[in-house]
Amino acid sequence: MDKLIIHGNVPLQGEVRISGAKNAALPILTASLLTSAPVHIHNIPHLHDVTTIMSLLGQMGARVTLHENLGVEVDAGSVNSFQAPYDLVRTMRASVLVLGPLLSRFGRAEVSLPGGCAIGTRPVDQHLKGMQAMGVDVCIENGYIQAQAKKRLQGATIVMDIVTVTGTENIMMAAVLAKGQTIIHNAAREPEVEDLANFLNILGAKITGAGTSTIVIEGVNELGGGSYHVLPDRIETGTYLAAAVITRGKVKLKNTRPDLLESVLLKLEETGGEINTGQDWISLDMKGNRPRAVNISTAPYPAFPTDMQAQMMAVNTVAEGVGIVTETVFENRFMHVQELQRMGADIALKGNIAICTGVGQLQGAPVMATDLRASASLILAGLAAEKETVINRIYHIDRGYSCIEEKLSQLGARVQRMAS
Ligand code: EPZ
Numbered sequence: 001m002d003k004l005i006i007h008g009n010v011p012l013q014g015e016v017r018i019s020g021a022k023n024a025a026l027p028i029l030t031a032s033l034l035t036s037a038p039v040h041i042h043n044i045p046h047l048h049d050v051t052t053i054m055s056l057l058g059q060m061g062a063r064v065t066l067h068e069n070l071g072v073e074v075d076a077g078s079v080n081s082f083q084a085p086y087d088l089v090r091t092m093r094a095s096v097l098v099l100g101p102l103l104s105r106f107g108r109a110e111v112s113l114p115g116g117c118a119i120g121t122r123p124v125d126q127h128l129k130g131m132q133a134m135g136v137d138v139c140i141e142n143g144y145i146q147a148q149a150k151k152r153l154q155g156a157t158i159v160m161d162i163v164t165v166t167g168t169e170n171i172m173m174a175a176v177l178a179k180g181q182t183i184i185h186n187a188a189r190e191p192e193v194e195d196l197a198n199f200l201n202i203l204g205a206k207i208t209g210a211g212t213s214t215i216v217i218e219g220v221n222e223l224g225g226g227s228y229h230v231l232p233d234r235i236e237t238g239t240y241l242a243a244a245v246i247t248r249g250k251v252k253l254k255n256t257r258p259d260l261l262e263s264v265l266l267k268l269e270e271t272g273g274e275i276n277t278g279q280d281w282i283s284l285d286m287k288g289n290r291p292r293a294v295n296i297s298t299a300p301y302p303a304f305p306t307d308m309q310a311q312m313m314a315v316n317t318v319a320e321g322v323g324i325v326t327e328t329v330f331e332n333r334f335m336h337v338q339e340l341q342r343m344g345a346d347i348a349l350k351g352n353i354a355i356c357t358g359v360g361q362l363q364g365a366p367v368m369a370t371d372l373r374a375s376a377s378l379i380l381a382g383l384a385a386e387k388e389t390v391i392n393r394i395y396h397i398d399r400g401y402s403c404i405e406e407k408l409s410q411l412g413a414r415v416q417r418m419a420s
Contacts, residue, residue, distance in 0.1 A: 006382035012249035033101035037225030100173035130171035155180030293323035310377035316356035317345035336374035
């Protein structure tokens with residue numbers, strides 16, 4: 001398994017281009033199953049998770065064509081299989097996002113239960129509750145969701161018991177070809193939900209309210225083709241800004257959107273970062289100063305995102321003062337803590353609260369990545385630490401950050417990948 005070797009304690013300086021959002025590209029790719037016409041999707045990030053979902057679409061009989069300029073064409077006109085097998089879903093739970101499109105267009109789906117992952121049990125009960133409300137018969141057999149609808153899905157009013165991003169996306173996709181109106185109350189408001197709705201509306205769907213907690217979908221008989229440009233990745237953006245903060249550097253990120261991560265930018269300013277923004281760029285300058293500790297409490301958008309919690313904890317480990325980090329979304333998203341402690345971090349855990357007391361300097365060490373964003377926090381810590389940090393199992397990082405060592409090297413980091 002590949003590892004990353006970082007020689008830290010170098011302030012990052014320079015510019016990088018932000019890629020398309022992983023968590024928008026994945027549902028947009030599965031949404032292509034809703035139409036028999038070809039769709040063209042641009043600004044697709046070059047990530048393992050995206051490759052996984054494209055191979056799943058191919059296994060279902062869709063024709064997936066990669067273009068050199070980060071574009072993908074999907075033609076789901078010849079889909080002839082409605083199964084998402086365990087060996088694929090277990091590597092990427094977002095594969096469950098084929099459920100809504102398959103049921104809406106074909107009335108049947110056999111999708112492996114995603115199972116849990118490092119950060120939590122990750123149930124899909126809300127997804128299934130929404131499908132059943134629209135007339136789908138669901139049963140769980142041998143670890144698979146067996147779902148079918150005897151007739152066209154029927155629009156319904158659905159109140160989500162918990163705010164769920166992919167749950168909202170799955171139900172929205174199922175409702176697109178249903179008969180009549182569907183209203184989703186307590187919907188997720190993440191920008192990636194809005195991006196999916198914008199894509200579907202280009203294909204002929206009738207969705208209003210995406211990005212708010214109430215989404216209304218008027219069912220249509222069929223969708224056509226179209227092309228779409230995926231929005232920038234707000235978590236990749238926040239991660240590189242946090243890398244500038246922890247190394248006391250100065251960076252400029254291009255091809256991004258400051259309006260997607262206002263809560264993150266405000267927290268980064270609290271650390272002492274001087275932030276300037278334009279329509280499609282963000283710069284941050286620490287002026288060589290040590291960051292100040294910040295308190296973080298994660299919650300659904302537009303509050304501080306759970307996907308940036310580990311990265312900000314890394315910043316707190318070397319910041320001036322004490323930072324309290326509270327994780328309210330996932331039950332086990334502190335896997336990075338013990339690895340950071342091995343690098344000299346002073347973190348005390350109390351349930352879903354981490355109390356970080358900043359130290360003057362972290363020490364490089366061999367560490368283990370456990371999940372995508374925990375890996376990112378270890379990279380940030382390695383960039384700030386003195387001497388060498390070796391991060392094992394970086395296949396986790398390759399799921400969510402494209403060309404990470406190239407982009408970090410562009411910013412002056414001393415990082416290399418070693419195959420082992
Ligand atoms: C999406 O996951 C993202 N993934 C996650 O990003 C992100 O951390 C998460 O939303 C929260 O923002 C994609 O969009 C592909 P949830 P999702 O359903 O939709 C509970 C990353 O690092 N829940 O919003 O799976 C669940 O247990 C990944 O890029 C139920 O109880 O997360 C959790 O506590 C990690 N029942 C909470 O809701 C359900 O049916 C939020 O989960 C569904 C969810």
